[in-house]
Amino acid sequence: MEIGKHTFSNIFKRGIKIHVMFLSGLFLILAVITIQSPDYKQVAPKAILVYLLMVACLYSGRWLGKQSPKKIRWVFLVLLFCLLTSFFSLIGIFGMAYLLGYKDGADVSGYVVITTLLVILHLFAGAIIAIIRMLTRQQINESRILQYQAETELNLLTSKLSPHFLFNTLNNLYGLSREEHTKVPELLLKLSNLLSYTLYSSDEPFVKLKEEVDCIQNFIALEKIRIGSRLVLEVNIGTYDPTINIAPMVLIVFVENAFKHAKSAVYGPINIFLKLWTDVDFLHFEIENTMTAQSEISEDKPSGIGLATTIKRLDLLYGKAYHLEHGGKDSRYFVKLKTPVNAAY
Structure with missing residues (x-):
């Protein structure tokens, strides 16, 4: 079974400008928030980690949203979602623990819950964006098909x-x-x-x-x-x-x-x-x-x-x-x- 053949090369296959503008805008928002902090030098590494994690989760969710039961079975799709959630959550938890200087035995349970919820939220957000975009394209395509069907019917009625x-x-x-x-x-x-x-x-x-x-x-x-x-x-x-x-x-x-x-x-x-x-x-x-x-x-x-x-x-x-x-x-x-x-x- 092929899962997302050439996935990474297809991420920017269409709408490169939109992706670049989105990534730049998200980066600028985080940069402005970081600069306004009194300890921006200490906050900057954490903001970069959050930015990379958000982007990774959004685009992974986008890829998941593009899949369908025709391409990947539901069970396999759910399993992929759980694996991606675990993977990105672990990166976020260990990354932040390192940057915040948590020591062994420190209570990070609250942070684990928050990080996992944020990862799930962004995965879902990416999937929803992809699904909405696919449905919109489908509606546009169906409208074009109906237009050409009307032209076809007219041609058939006039010429047969x-x-x-x-x-x-x-x-x-x-x-x-x-x-x-x-x-x-x-x-x-x-x-x-x-x-x-x-x-x-x-x-x-x-x-x-x-x-x-x-x-x-x-x-x-x-x-x-x-x-x-x-x-x-x-x-x-x-x-x-x-x-x-x-x-x-x-x-x-x-x-x-x-x-x-x-x-x-x-x-x-x-x-x-x-x-x-x-x-x-x-x-x-x-x-x-x-x-x-x-x-x-x-x-x-x-x-x-x-x-x-x-x-x-x-x-x-x-x-x-x-x-x-x-x-x-x-x-x-x-x-x-x-x-x-x-x-x-």
Whole structure:
């Protein structure tokens, strides 16, 4: 079990200025109080010890507050708190006893109680500050997610699948109804499920992976009708856990873009390769398509939700826990996405 990997290096990872200002302000307050004492030269070493002890307890409590039952078990967390309390209390007690010149046999029971209570107070204060900060960040993040969800829903309501897609699909379904009418009911069901998913999936930050995979398969089935024999498609959906969570309309955006830009080739086959699988920690998604010299994958001209908005949603929902690569090379465009399977919500 990893406990606070790179803990000390992460303490000042963000908000360095805030930490410096806080430490400087606390030091100045103690310095002013110490200087006002008539015996400030004797008080100064004790004030420095108190300052270092306070800082150590606050930041240790801050680290404890950042932990959660998902990272560390409750029993282990309580044990850590007790160990830190004992450790800092002993430092404070022996440090002050030395500075105050206590001799063997002197009664320090009162000082033991006061020091222990102060250590516990500062540990709790650091933990509470960390928890409040985490909750505030979470609320801000949720507000941003709701904002982008609203934008996503608006984009879906205004564009959905492109009218061109629907027009051609319905035309092809009409042709099939005359020649191979037995296939039409199944394809109409796929179109209905696809439209239903694009309409209602944006209401939630996360959906089950199976819903997104079904949406992709329905979309591909309809595109096969549109493109016909020119389509050279390889779909490799490996072993995956259908119950894990994923942000809706993320994978389908990359699939839709792949088909849209691959079809820009006037002649020749349209090659598309799609692969999806999950392991213990991540969902892996890869898609690659042919691309002509004139075809440009632009974040300013996306279809559906759009690549730029999708990346913003990934940033908000997964933070730095996901990895995305995309770009063109040798007349082919590729996307490689990796997202954590233990998403919230």
